[in-house]
């Protein structure tokens with residue numbers, strides 16, 4: 005199916021090294037690399053043809069119904085508001101304390117949405133559980149009180165199959181080697197450092213984890229942070245500034261958007277996973293430069309995700325890399341949902357497509373999903389070489405020195421760091437068992453017989469099977485076949501329950 | 502299809518039906534006003550306007566007149582040349598913009614609690630924010646391990662998607678009860694607590710009055726909110742009132758705009774960067790006088806100030822209900838990870854749909870939430886530790902008085918103190934070098950200190966360099982005296 009298929013039989017390690025020996029690790033600016041070789045062109049073409057992703061249109065009936073639904077909801081909400089205003093009905097909303105005469109805290113529309121759409125349906129979300137977020141969860145039943153303003157736990161707990169958590173490799177478990185290691189870490193290092201990495205928050209554990217992550221993603225160096233969201237929102241501002249341009253996918257995660265906004269750089273958006281749109285934005289930006297300052301852009305950073313969590317689509321990485329090289333832009337790849345979950349070795353989209361990690365300038369990912377922990381990392385090319393002036397400085401050192409999280413936020417909790425270390429070692433097969441292989445194998449549809457025997461894996465793991473079955477049942481699904489995320493599109497919000 | 506096309510304008514959340522209705526009525530009334538106007542003016546006036554309109558229309562449509570700026574069309578070849586020519590800057594600056602020693606920090610062995618083990622030497626801990634000594638507390642660790650065996654480490658999802666575990670609900674309830682507020686909301690990282698809370702309320706067009714001494718997380722929250730920020734001098738109430746008056750005058754000139762401009766006042770309980778306490782009674786007075794909502798970041802004052810450790814409001818005996826939002830990082834006193842905001846349900850609940858760090862990030866690992874619950878238990882059971890902590894803070898303050906070349910800044914009761922240079926040197930780097938010398942000497946004598954680390958280029962108002970000394974309750978009086986003695990000697994050595 006994909007161009008990487010034949011190569012995927014090769015272990016990633018040897019593939020990396022063989023590639024590395026071919027070319028020096030540069031940042032992708034040298035002119036001879038700007039032009040793709042005929043072979044590469046061909047491969048890219050082949051890739052384009054083989055890349056299928058579905059975004060089925062809604063059936064007309066469903067579309068009409070969902071619009072009607074919203075219409076009714078707004079209609080009745082207006083009537084309710086009117087009745088409250090006339091004093092016929094009493095509002096159940098909690099009140100603000102003693103702030104008479106203040107400007108209302110919420111804009112009218114936001115408030116309308118909150119009262120009439122979020123609150124009545126909030127019980128369908130935020131459902132509490134009382135177990136690990138594993139394959140089977142214990143759901144705690146709730147009762148709606150006051151039309152949704154309050155929820156009361158009934159005390160009834162139901163066991164359910166979990167297809168909602170991002171527990172791709174099933175590491176959200178409460179027994180096993182990872183848990184034992186985490187317990188050891190609590191006894192040895194406590195639960196937190198109460199200090200930042202720049203002060204006294206660095207443990208040997210953190211350094212160990214950073215080396216391991218770098219090795220795992222195939223980059224020379226990495227830094228880890230206590231929260232995935234902050235990894236994006238506090239590090240993008242250290243990489244780009246006012247003179248620079250960020251080109252961002254239209255459907256990027258909120259943390260990337262926050263980071264881009266904090267950086268002060270100009271932001272341009274291209275259509276979700278649409279390479280034509282990306283190329284036209286890139287071309288125009290390079291040719292026209294910064295329209296305000298009438299100068300060329302300092303640098304251009306393309307920010308994309310490996311697997312999109314809300315659409316289930318997989319990034320067209322080989323094409324992005326080709327464009328990035330052609331226009332000398334830099335690439336920031338967020339692998340929150342792909343690291344550990346896609347690719348024959350679980351090393352993310354670079355592994356899946358057989359792209360050299362050196363072609364991606366900044367690789368970011370989180371430990372929240374596949375590793376069953378919390379936090380995030382940034383891994384980067386160590387030496388940053390410009391074709392004109394040859395100097396080198398470590399990108400990761402720059403991040404270490406000027407990341408907001410490193411200077412002001414508390415360092416990663418020791419048991420969480422250890423959970424990542426041990427789960428990552430299992431995936432890499434460095435724990436001396438083939439546990440990791442087994443879990444990764446379950447990612448492949450071809451091994452379905454095997455999957456059914458592994459009792460501990462999250463249901464979402466059987467994603468290809470799941471995708472096919474769900475489609476057979478007539479749901480509208482989005483996304484790419486290789487993605488572990490299968491968005492089922494529900495048109496009428498009333499059906500969510 | 503026709504039905505489909507006209508429905509969304511009325512029903513989709515982007516443009517609610519009744520909004521359009523109100524716009525429609527505005528336009529309608531405007532239209533009638535204009536018509537009325539034309540019945541009153543003389544006829545030649547109407548004629549003149551009509552001729553003018555026709556003339557402008559002709560101008561725009563005529564071929565010879567180019568209304569828009571002429572577009573420069575580049576040929577493909579020229580574009581290729583430009584692309585070829587463009588040399589991007591390197592991803593990171595050629596010369597480091599940060600202190601070189603921050604990228605090789607001292608590695609701590611064991612538990613960073615009462616003492617820090619650095620380079621195989623046990624040093625008294627005067628550096629981390631572990632005020633209540635909860636790092637390494639057996640009870641807390643046991644609870645956390647029990648929780649670990651029940652829930653595992655990660656929660657694998659945000660709160661909305663099965664990431665809400667019963668301990669999160671329990672912790673939120675306990676925090677609300679402890680702080681005596683209606684509701685608390687839990688975040689998974691201290692830094693993003695206040696940084697997400699501010700943009701959840703304050704939007705573009707709103708005005709925020711903020712102290713110049715606030716921590717970096719607040720500064721970033723303000724940038725993300727895109728509101729207009731009016732900075733007042735650190736803890737200077739007169740300056741604040743001046744700004745409030747300035748805004749009031751502006752509002753009186755444009756009451757229509759003022760009726761949708763929300764105003765916020767953001768302060769810290771104990772300023773991490775200065776070690777002093779915000780004058781809450783005066784702030785509350787200004788709050789009601791000028792109708793601004795007040796948000797307090799109590800990261801350094803929760804579990805520190807007040808008879809039972811409930812923070813700034815207890816310290817000044819102000820009802821916490823009158824404060825609109827209190828934000829606390831659990832990474833200091835509570836010695837775990839994460840943070841929370843508390844206040845009335847009306848205010849706090851809104852963050853459940855608009856707090857970016859709450860909605861779009863995985864929830865706190867349950868074992869860390871359990872640890873916070875146990876820490877709260879201990880705080881409830883042993884309320885004398887807060888007095889103990891304050892007494893030790895006062896002792897340290899007294900001991901650090903009259904150092905050679907240094908001055909101890911901050912409130913007596915605050916467990917955070919800043920030692921700053923008495924006399925300014927030429928550059929900030931020179932000053933820092935002196936302070937680093939003191940830190941190094943103290944470390945050799947078994948006292949762990951740190952200079953306050955800032956990102957110098959990113960701070961809005963960089964505080965003057967300092968050594969940040971902190972106290973934790975586990976330090977005995979003798980140890981505090983010994984620590985102060987070591988600092989005194991180091992200062993003499995450097996400045997003597």
Ligand SMILES: Cc1ncc(COP(=O)(O)O)c(C=O)c1O
Nearest residue numbers: 232233257313340370372862863
């Ligand atoms: C693309 C992306 N980046 C970052 C994050 C945030 O990660 P965390 O949950 O660890 O804060 C997420 C989480 O949903 C994500 O989808």
